[in-house]
Amino acid sequence: MLENWVVEPVCLPLVRRRCHVCASERFRTSGKFRVNANHKLIDVWLLALCSACGETTKLTVMERITVRSIRPELLDRLHDNDPGLAAELLEDPVFRRRNRIALDWDNAWRLDTGGTDGLDREVIDVAVRFAAQIPVRPVRLIAEGCGLSRAEVERLIASGNLVSSVRLRGKVSSDFTFILKR
8 A cells, every 4th residue: 555745844944045244044034025116117025034143135036027017916925925925936946046045944844644554564655745845865754754763774775675766865855656675
């Protein structure tokens, strides 16, 4: 029987960018936007606070865009400070590249295994689904989901009792499956 695990975010990730005041490299976003209109042109920023000194930085969402070219639903979400929109923007590689930021997902996600009913079987077939693009080491996910140590998971991989179609070393952020034989 196929087990389904889900890696899901529990909060917005930290933004990795150097603070110009205190040289810290972590900013936290609360999903607040700043919308500034200048006649028919509009600028939009996602606000982030330095986790060390509290200094605010603005991450550019839109620059010098005519108001009419923005969908009304999007403009409403910006004015309402929609945290879902902030999450969508942070996952967007174009947004991250434009603002020269990286994301720090430590303590911002959880693994939902749906219970531990089938973990005592001889062969476990698991499909791992990612609700967001969260880079995680598969060894860590398997260890956490099966209640094993990472060293034990490494031994299972080396002995061929843990197999997957993706590389289990390194980080993944897309769906994958694996089979564990005990």
